[in-house]
Amino acid sequence: MNTAPYSTVSHPPPSRTPVSPGNRQAIIINISLLLFNLCVPAYPLDGGQIFVSSLLLCGVGVNTVAPITLGVSATLSVAIISLGIYLWNFMAVFVGVWVLYQNYQLYQCVKEGRLEQHPLFAKYVQGAGGGDGGGVRGGDAGRGGSSEAAGGRPGSTSISGALGGGGRV
Numbered sequence: 001m002n003t004a005p006y007s008t009v010s011h012p013p014p015s016r017t018p019v020s021p022g023n024r025q026a027i028i029i030n031i032s033l034l035l036f037n038l039c040v041p042a043y044p045l046d047g048g049q050i051f052v053s054s055l056l057l058c059g060v061g062v063n064t065v066a067p068i069t070l071g072v073s074a075t076l077s078v079a080i081i082s083l084g085i086y087l088w089n090f091m092a093v094f095v096g097v098w099v100l101y102q103n104y105q106l107y108q109c110v111k112e113g114r115l116e117q118h119p120l121f122a123k124y125v126q127g128a129g130g131g132d133g134g135g136v137r138g139g140d141a142g143r144g145g146s147s148e149a150a151g152g153r154p155g156s157t158s159i160s161g162a163l164g165g166g167g168r169v
Contacts, residue, residue, distance in 0.1 A: 042076040043069050043120060044102045052120060062124050066110045069120075073103045 019027065041051035048069065055065045077099035084092025109118040116125035 040076060042073040042080075042099050042103075043106065044099065048073055049120065056124060062115060062121055066106065066115055066121060070103055070107055070110065073099060073106075077103060 037046050038050070039047050041047045043049065043052065051072065052065055052069050055068065056062070060068075077096045079096075080099065081093055081096030084090070084094075084096055106118055106120065109115050109121075115121040
């Protein structure tokens with residue numbers, strides 16, 4: 001039995017963090033992607049869908065929200081493309097072009113008056129909510145009648161498609 005007070009085997013000092021540098025970089029990338037996806041209000045990113053839902057929940061009509069979404073998203077996509085070109089970042093340019101293409105598809109639906117066929121607005125447009133009572137009853141002024149004719153109070157919009165119930169704003 002060895003009774004020496006000191007061992008001859010050396011142990012590395014304990015690490016300051018339990019995360020290796022490679023894992024730390026992966027965590028930073030994932031958090032950056034999360035923040036970009038949620039905080040940039042450009043359709044089709046999640047932030048853009050949150051932006052659209054927020055406007056609809058505030059009572060803005062579908063036919064008003066669509067052009068607002070197009071303006072904000074197109075501006076941000078051009079900014080993303082410009083920043084990607086400036087920084088020589090191919091992925092940023094690719095994401096910007098993808099966002100711009102998705103907005104072009106939305107623009108085509110707005111221009112042809114077929115928002116009910118676009119996945120972002122289908123559940124909010126008259127008659128597209130399915131059997132559960134979803135969809136905006138009444139829509140915007142000049143298109144689809146008034147909410148009073150649908151049994152609601154003047155100026156109200158049914159957001160049951162967004163909330164999954166019969167909520168009114």
